[in-house]
Amino acid sequence: MKMPLAMYKALKAINMPEPKIEAVIQVMEPAVLPSPASKSDFDIAQFRAELARFEVSLINNIGVMIFSAVAVLFVWIAFIH
Numbered sequence: 001m002k003m004p005l006a007m008y009k010a011l012k013a014i015n016m017p018e019p020k021i022e023a024v025i026q027v028m029e030p031a032v033l034p035s036p037a038s039k040s041d042f043d044i045a046q047f048r049a050e051l052a053r054f055e056v057s058l059i060n061n062i063g064v065m066i067f068s069a070v071a072v073l074f075v076w077i078a079f080i081h
Contacts, residue, residue, distance in 0.1 A: 004029055 004025050011021045 007025050007028060008021055011024060016024075
């Protein structure tokens, strides 16, 4: 909301006619202001990438824990016999 007002004031300061000011603002507004959908899509993509990194880390940690448990089990069985 502030950007169109600032554009209006700037164009009015250089004595541009009112209809031309409105036309310029209508054309420039989509290019200047980011759409909420593009921000949201970027945030979702960033979240998914972070989630994928977390998933890989979690799978690695679970693998290490299972390997350690099996190794301890084998060592325990070896000392019993």
